[in-house]
Structures are given as C-alpha cells and as structure tokens.
Amino acid sequence: MPLSYRLEIRPRRQHPAIQVNSRKQVTVLLPVGFSSTEADALVRKKADWILKQLRKPSLPPKRFVSGERFFLGGTGYRLRVVEESNGRANVWIDDANLIVSTSGPPSPDSVRSTLIQWFRIHAEKRLYERMSHYQSLTGIDVRQIKIGEYKSRWGFCREDGVIAFNWRIVQAPLGVIDYLVVHELAHRHHPHHQPSFWRMVDAILPGYAVHRQWLRQHGAELNW
Numbered sequence: 236m237p238l239s240y241r242l243e244i245r246p247r248r249q250h251p252a253i254q255v256n257s258r259k260q261v262t263v264l265l266p267v268g269f270s271s272t273e274a275d276a277l278v279r280k281k282a283d284w285i286l287k288q289l290r291k292p293s294l295p296p297k298r299f300v301s302g303e304r305f306f307l308g309g310t311g312y313r314l315r316v317v318e319e320s321n322g323r324a325n326v327w328i329d330d331a332n333l334i335v336s337t338s339g340p341p342s343p344d345s346v347r348s349t350l351i352q353w354f355r356i357h358a359e360k361r362l363y364e365r366m367s368h369y370q371s372l373t374g375i376d377v378r379q380i381k382i383g384e385y386k387s388r389w390g391f392c393r394e395d396g397v398i399a400f401n402w403r404i405v406q407a408p409l410g411v412i413d414y415l416v417v418h419e420l421a422h423r424h425h426p427h428h429q430p431s432f433w434r435m436v437d438a439i440l441p442g443y444a445v446h447r448q449w450l451r452q453h454g455a456e457l458n459w
C-alpha cells in the first residue's frame with residue numbers, strides 16, 4: 236500500500252526527514268536540491284517506522300469541557316468552564332484550576348478561542364522575556380520577534396533577522412522554552428544544523444539535549 240504524504244521544502248535542512256504529526260499526517264521535509272523521487276525513496280525506506288507511528292493510539296482530542304488538563308510552563312491545570320451571564324470572556328488561574336468564563340453559553344469553539352487568546356498573551360510575555368535574557372547573555376542581535384501559530388514548527392529564524400515562535404511552546408516546561416529560544420538565537424550565527432550549530436547551543440545552554448528530547452516526545456500533546 237503506497238503511503239501518502241505531504242512535501243515541505245526546508246532550505247535550512249541538510250538531509251530529508253519524515254514527520255508524523257498528531258493527526259497522523261505524514262510530511263517529508265526536503266532540503267533544496269532534493270527531488271520528489273528522493274522523498275519517495277525515503278518514505279519507502281522508512282515505511283516500517285511510519286506505519287508504526289500511524290498505528291500508535293492517537294491522543295484523545297480536547298473537548299474543552301471542565302475537568303480536562305492543560306499545561307502552562309509545564310504545570311498542569313484542570314479546566315473549569317463557567318458562564319458569566321453579563322461578563323466578558325475571561326481566563327484566570329486559581330490554585331490548580333484554569334478557569335474560563337465565556338460571555339454566552341460556553342461551546343467548545345468559544346472556550347478554545349478564549350483559551351488560545353490567553354495562551355498567546357502568556358507566550359508573548361514569556362518568550363520576549365527569555366529572548367531578552369539570552370540576547371543580553373550572548374550579545375546576539377535580532378531584528379524582530381514574532382509569535383504566531385505554525386502547523387509543524389516550534390520556531391524559525393529568517394535570514395533577515397526575524398525570529399518567530401509558535402505560541403504553543405508556552406505550555407512546555409521552562410527549560411524546553413529556553414531550549415527553543417537558544418536554538419533560534421544560535422541560528423543567527425549558524426543558519427543550519429551542522430555540528431558547529433549544536434556546539435553553540437550547548438555552550439549557551441548545557442544539557443539542552445534533554446529538552447530537545449522532551450519536545451520530540453511530548454510536542455504532539457501541545458497541539459490542540
């Protein structure tokens with residue numbers, strides 16, 4: 236049975252790679268200069284691994300109802316959905332609860348979008364703060380920081396000096412957030428993933444490998 240997959244061109248990569256996301260979509264990340272024939276060959280070669288990923292039980296989709304667990308900075312909170320008859324949509328933390336009030340009757344969509352707005356504000360605050368910490372530590376210059384939502388990336392560093400982060404990273408433990416910040420900052424000097432790049436990441440954030448591993452293992456759980 237031929238496996239279907241999407242192709243994404245990634246100029247920064249040295250070698251093609253395969254990703255299987257939480258929705259069981261297979262993507263081949265292809266550096267410039269590689270052909271779709273090579274992507275096909277890689278998919279055939281890695282077919283066993285891909286099928287294994289596809290057969291893994293998927294995470295249950297979030298329903299955005301009271302009792303579900305959400306993470307901020309690696310700390311878990313129980314969602315509580317309340318309806319404020321004359322209030323505005325709002326989110327706050329009370330002990331171990333993440334409370335969401337919606338202006339009308341709560342629906343999964345309204346709870347989700349209220350939560351996303353709140354997480355984005357936290358992401359901006361946290362990422363600007365960590366960027367400024369590591370920028371003054373390293374003296375690395377950045378033109379602009381952007382916070383967005385990206386399908387299959389946690390962050391990227393453009394040649395023009397713009398560094399972008401996926402707001403979803405704010406759910407991860409603080410060390411993982413720092414790893415991502417250092418990773419993108421190091422790309423300002425090393426726009427690739429060769430050993431010189433990893434040496435720089437290690438010099439700024441020794442022990443980064445454990446955070447990188449966390450992201451590989453748990454990244455899909457942050458995607459809702």
Ligand SMILES: [Zn+2]
Binds near residue numbers: 418428
């Ligand atoms: Zn990178």
